[in-house]
Amino acid sequence: MTPEAIRAQFPPLASGRAYLDNAAGGLLPQRSIDAITGHLTRYGAINAMPGHRPGQEILALKGRAREGTALFLNANPEDVALGPSATALAFRLAAAFARLWGPGDEVILSGLEHEANASPWRELERVGVTVKVWHARQPDMGLHADDLSALLSPRTRLVAVTAASNALGATVDIPAVAAQVRAAGAWTVVDAVHSAPHVFPDVQGWGADFVMFSPYKVWGPHLGALWMSPEHRPHLAWPKLSFVPQGDITGLEHGTPQFELLAGWLGTLDYLRDLGGHATLSREALDAASARIVELERPVGERLLTGLLEAPRVTVYGPSASAARIGTVAFRVEGEAPEATAARLSERGVDVAAGHFYAVQPLKDLGLYPEGVVRASIAHYTTLEDVERLLAGV
Numbered sequence: 001m002t003p004e005a006i007r008a009q010f011p012p013l014a015s016g017r018a019y020l021d022n023a024a025g026g027l028l029p030q031r032s033i034d035a036i037t038g039h040l041t042r043y044g045a046i047n048a049m050p051g052h053r054p055g056q057e058i059l060a061l062k063g064r065a066r067e068g069t070a071l072f073l074n075a076n077p078e079d080v081a082l083g084p085s086a087t088a089l090a091f092r093l094a095a096a097f098a099r100l101w102g103p104g105d106e107v108i109l110s111g112l113e114h115e116a117n118a119s120p121w122r123e124l125e126r127v128g129v130t131v132k133v134w135h136a137r138q139p140d141m142g143l144h145a146d147d148l149s150a151l152l153s154p155r156t157r158l159v160a161v162t163a164a165s166n167a168l169g170a171t172v173d174i175p176a177v178a179a180q181v182r183a184a185g186a187w188t189v190v191d192a193v194h195s196a197p198h199v200f201p202d203v204q205g206w207g208a209d210f211v212m213f214s215p216y217k218v219w220g221p222h223l224g225a226l227w228m229s230p231e232h233r234p235h236l237a238w239p240k241l242s243f244v245p246q247g248d249i250t251g252l253e254h255g256t257p258q259f260e261l262l263a264g265w266l267g268t269l270d271y272l273r274d275l276g277g278h279a280t281l282s283r284e285a286l287d288a289a290s291a292r293i294v295e296l297e298r299p300v301g302e303r304l305l306t307g308l309l310e311a312p313r314v315t316v317y318g319p320s321a322s323a324a325r326i327g328t329v330a331f332r333v334e335g336e337a338p339e340a341t342a343a344r345l346s347e348r349g350v351d352v353a354a355g356h357f358y359a360v361q362p363l364k365d366l367g368l369y370p371e372g373v374v375r376a377s378i379a380h381y382t383t384l385e386d387v388e389r390l391l392a393g394v
Contacts, residue, residue: 035267
């Protein structure tokens, strides 16, 4: 699929604006939009009920959405939960941990975290768990293994780490971190929300225990997803409805799903299948789509970073090398508040974000909280022209 054909799939791009806030939420391809409206037109709010044909079709839809999400994660469907957001699912998982741990147990949070992978685990302090922070090293805001080693102990139960910072774009070597944590006898929970649109997750290759991401950052509707290793699923007692069996992942999903959004997510996965050049949805098709996305984004991301690094009166935060970051550049313009910069750019048809984006710890460490930064974030449909418009406006 050519870049022009890709952009034609996304109706909001016809506005002519340069959309550079993809880290907050991606645009939806037309087939995802059609799937949502088609579902609502045919089914309205019919629920999954085995006693009648429409209810059976809704039940089958839920199964297909779980299977498609599992393919996206390189996982098994029975290990994948779908919910309203990654944050909501993380809090539900934290409730299970609160029944398992208490005084004397420790949790480590990386210093790059979005609060979705921090606040739920800080809740464990209420039951006596000690929370430590694995700070990133300035100025590049990289996480170092020896700093983690200094925090790990026989009391460590969980390490929370992002695959990529949602504010700074800094990436993390997840397989290496997961191996280090596992060797210490602890579990790893990975926030893949920011990395997933750029390089699709692979829970088999990562070696983590829990991984979450948000389909709405991957050009789908507003949903969240959580994978957990099958070695843990039967043994975690999360709050659930009484009739749901112990270890059944659906117990984490709490109530009636947003079926129309599941239909939309399946439409997005079909788009990704097409982007990967395959006739049927498979992990191979998604691997091909992920590789295509990397190919499309590389020159755009490099130009965004180098252009901002070279711009007068602009300070860039995070890694200075494009190989150490993904999809996002955070910056400030000298003498101008981030919100003012974003508003000025938006007047010129260039949409970027401003604020802290719930990335409290890294921006506190940089002395930028709560005002935050300007954040420009790309997707595979972002063009070099979009970036040049940003640089001219800055």
